[in-house]
Amino acid sequence: MSSGTAGRVTRSHRIPPGETGARTPLRRFLRTSDGVSIDAAYTPGRGISDELVIVVAHGFTGDLERPHLRRAADVLAGHAAVVTFSFRGHGASGGRSTVGDREVLDLAAAVAWARELGHTRVATVGFSMGGSVVLRHAGADEAAAVPQHEGRTEARVDAVVAVSAPARWYYRGTAPMRRLHWLVTRPVGRVVGRVGLRTRIHHREWDPVPPSPVESVPRIAPTPLLIVHGDRDGYFPVDHPKMLAEAAGDNAELWLEHGMGHAENAAGDELLARIGRWVARHAG
Numbered sequence: 001m002s003s004g005t006a007g008r009v010t011r012s013h014r015i016p017p018g019e020t021g022a023r024t025p026l027r028r029f030l031r032t033s034d035g036v037s038i039d040a041a042y043t044p045g046r047g048i049s050d051e052l053v054i055v056v057a058h059g060f061t062g063d064l065e066r067p068h069l070r071r072a073a074d075v076l077a078g079h080a081a082v083v084t085f086s087f088r089g090h091g092a093s094g095g096r097s098t099v100g101d102r103e104v105l106d107l108a109a110a111v112a113w114a115r116e117l118g119h120t121r122v123a124t125v126g127f128s129m130g131g132s133v134v135l136r137h138a139g140a141d142e143a144a145a146v147p148q149h150e151g152r153t154e155a156r157v158d159a160v161v162a163v164s165a166p167a168r169w170y171y172r173g174t175a176p177m178r179r180l181h182w183l184v185t186r187p188v189g190r191v192v193g194r195v196g197l198r199t200r201i202h203h204r205e206w207d208p209v210p211p212s213p214v215e216s217v218p219r220i221a222p223t224p225l226l227i228v229h230g231d232r233d234g235y236f237p238v239d240h241p242k243m244l245a246e247a248a249g250d251n252a253e254l255w256l257e258h259g260m261g262h263a264e265n266a267a268g269d270e271l272l273a274r275i276g277r278w279v280a281r282h283a284g
Helices: 067-076 103-116 129-138 175-185 187-196 213-219 239-251 269-282
Strands: 026-031 037-043 052-057 081-085 121-127 159-163 225-230 252-257
Touching: 026 103, 037 103, 052 067, 052 103, 052 129, 052 269, 067 081, 067 121, 067 269, 081 103, 103 121, 103 129, 121 129, 121 269, 129 159, 129 213, 159 269, 175 187, 213 239, 225 239, 225 269, 239 252, 252 269
Parallel strands: 052 081, 052 121, 121 159, 159 225, 225 252
Antiparallel strands: 026 037, 037 081
């Protein structure tokens, strides 16, 4: 089916395994189980395997067109095909951001699309808010939340990477996080988000409060988990990744990156390539 335009939801027909070798970039609007249109793109991989795809989840105020996310996708495409998408309220996607709550449904729709394209192995790589989403998604049975199309559309994943992810909600221990809470909770902040940051933020508070990343992590096993964090992260200090790793026990690998700041903006090409190699080894 041809790609849609903003505001129009399209569904892709499933491509049988092996036919992804056509290596054709795709752009689609997906529909989440709660009816939100999600802008998504498929980048063919330059790796040796057609089986693996990496679904990349961006941070808050990002979208699939942002240069840092495109750079990350390009590096990861050296190891696998890549699906990028814009969370609700971001970029050309519909709806409003719930800052990590309903975004799990956006990720589930992107993972389901990746499987519809014929990939038998799917890994998720999330940055900051996207990191919290990939942890919550992998720690919950989200397959039931995905509309069933023809063919295989499970929302499960085979490996998970969380970069610069928070461990707990409502953290205000750093100046950037205090500014973020102002942006999300105040009417004038949401105007700034919409006009200045191209991010439409929902005005309602969480009800109920979703499980936190650290509560979700123990349920990810036996799916392989990699936690990546910079020791100069200005948003979340290193007690966050350490808390996540402790909650995961022996199932997680923790990389504390010297000199690294926050999320996709701070992830260099060398680190992204290492993440790609880790995914290729563990998503089997």
